[in-house]
Amino acid sequence: MKQIPVKDVTPKKSNESVQTYDLYAKREHIYVKYYRGFFKNLRSLxxxxxxxxxxxxxxxxxxxxxxxLFDLPNRQFHIFGMTFWPQDFMLLSWLLIILAFVLFFVTVFxxxxxxxxSCPQFVWTWFYIWAERITEGDRNQRMRQDKGPNTPEKILRKTAKHSLWILIAAATAIAFVGYFSPIRELIPNLLSFNLGPWEIWWLGFFTVATYGNAGWLREQVCIYMCPYARFQSVMFxxxxxIISYDEARGEKRGKRKKDTDYKAEGLGDCIDCHACVHVCPVGIDIRDGLQYECVACGACIDACxxxxxxxGYPRGLVRYTTEHSLSGNxxxxxxxxxxxxxxxxxxxxxxxxYVLSNRIPLEFDALRDRGExxxxxxxxxxxxxxxxLKIANKEQVDRQYRINVTGIEGLRLINEAVVNVRSGExxxxxVRVQLDTNLLTSANSPILFSVEALDSEQIRASTESRFMGPAPRR
Structure with a gap:
């Protein structure tokens, strides 16, 4: 049955010469060629x-x-009209599990x-490749320049490229830290050199990390650091x-002139131009078969x-396909x-x-006095x-709450029954709770404290506690 070709890295038998592979190969700079096409436009969008x-x-x-705004000092996480607290951490865990299943579903499909x-590493990598192209030129120009001597033009172009890279990295760091420190205050403080130590640290860290990952490491992050490339094959x-080269149609490869009867010469549709290799951001040859380094960006499809x-040949020599489709099934x-x-x-x-829509923006607890x-x-x-009583207003508006206590007939609250709680407070x-001795039925009785917003019956919470007293006489 016709199958998508894969690279065979199976160790040789004992009676054959054994070829060894390094776990890490020294990085060779990949010169990505400029190209146009549908998948590039889709990825650019x-x-x-x-x-x-x-x-x-x-x-x-x-x-x-x-x-x-993720306000860490105040332990409040604001997302538009909702405010989350550390007590809502389970929702974050739940969301991450959902996103993992979304990733699994998309990968299988x-x-x-x-x-x-969508991966941030490659979104920024393509951003940096664009900056590299507009400052140093396209692939061939960059290759000639790197092999040549350090002329004033070369130094100027290199300086412009790295300056633009650093500018993008700094803007990325400012935007990221701006989600944790209000950005309308962060930028004026940055310009006036009035930043706190943690802001300085994270701005510096993300500037260096973005510059290093997108500018220098690039595909190395995907090949050696990202775990997704390692386990995604088990979901295939x-x-x-996936993206695959149609070997039956493309082989035998060979150069030829246009409008020649290449099939009479035993050639396939692949003219061995290496255009698919020159545009690949991870530097692989898709014609070698399915490889874990492939990030399915579609660059090789557009180039081919x-x-x-x-x-004048039909499109689709390199295309998105499946193994079943490639074999005619x-x-x-x-x-x-x-x-x-x-x-x-x-x-x-x-x-x-459902849980999020029915979430009550109120935390309530009652602690007994431990003194007596x-x-x-x-x-x-x-x-x-x-x-x-601990009342946490998890909304972004001030609220008034009415306090009530029930559980024993005749139980009364000796405090103001309405309290004001500011937003995020x-x-x-x-509070003091009293009961006539003759109404006490047990030395340890369950009671229920409850709070309710005066302007919304949906915002309410309750908690149980115990009312203690002397054992009643029989």
Missing amino acids: SGFVLLFMFFAFSWLQWEGRQAI AGRLWCGY DQDTL DEIMDKM KTKIMRPRLIGYFAAMMIMIFAFV LYSQLEQGRIIQNVYT LLDYP
Whole structure:
């Protein structure tokens, strides 16, 4: 059966010469050639949208404050109209699990689309490749320049490239830190050299990290550092959409002139121009078969299609395909593993949305006074317990709450029943609860404290506690 070719790295038998492979090879600079095509336009669009969101969203305002702000000192995480607290950490864990299943689903269905079109490493890498091209020229010009002597033009172009790289890295660091420190205050403080130590540290760290990863390491991050490239193959099957070279159509490779009867010479459609290699950001030859380094960006497809158009051959020598399709069989879209991932993903998404939409922006707890179990007033006719109520207003507006206590008939609250809690405040409110001795039925009775917002019946919370007193006489 016809299959997608793969690189054979199986060790030789004992009676054959053994070829060794280094776990890490010295990086050779990849000169990416400029090209045009559908998949490049699609990737450019997705990259522009993601970059715009990253740089612009920190400037959005919502009800007088930054719309997205992770306020670590105050332990508040604002996302538009919602504020999350450390107690909501389970929601974050839940969200990460959902995103993992989304990634698994997309990988089983369409391979490494995340890497090629959405991964921050490659979004910034293509950004840096663009900066490299406009300052140093296209592939051949850069190669000649690097091999040549250090002329004034070469030094000027290199300086311009690295200056632009550092500028992009600094802007990236400022935008990132702006999600943790209000960006409308961060930039004026930066210009006036009035930053705190942690802001200076993270600005410097992300500037260096962006400059190093996108400018120097690039594909090395994907090959040696990213775990996704290592385990994504276990999610592939014969119906997974991947980029592949049609070996049956392309072989035998060879140079030829246009409009010649190349098939009579025993040649395939591949003219061995290496255009697919020259545009690859990870420097692989897709004709060698399926390789874990491939990030499925579609650059080789665009480059090959352009050559096929020039030669007058049909497009698709290199294309998105499946192993079943390449062998002439029908691709199965609906398959058990894909359905399983989709079902699990949708169940978790619906449950997450339900929990989030029904989340009460109020935390409430009652702590008994540890100094004494109870006190007797008016010559023992009244039993009193003291509690500290903790009321956390997790909304972005001030609220008034009414406090109530129930559980024993005749139980009364000897405090103001309405309290004001500011936005984001955790209020410690001491209260005294009293009960006539003749109404006490047990030395240890369960009671229920509750709070309710005066302007919204949906915002309420309750917590149990215990009311202590002397054992009642029988």
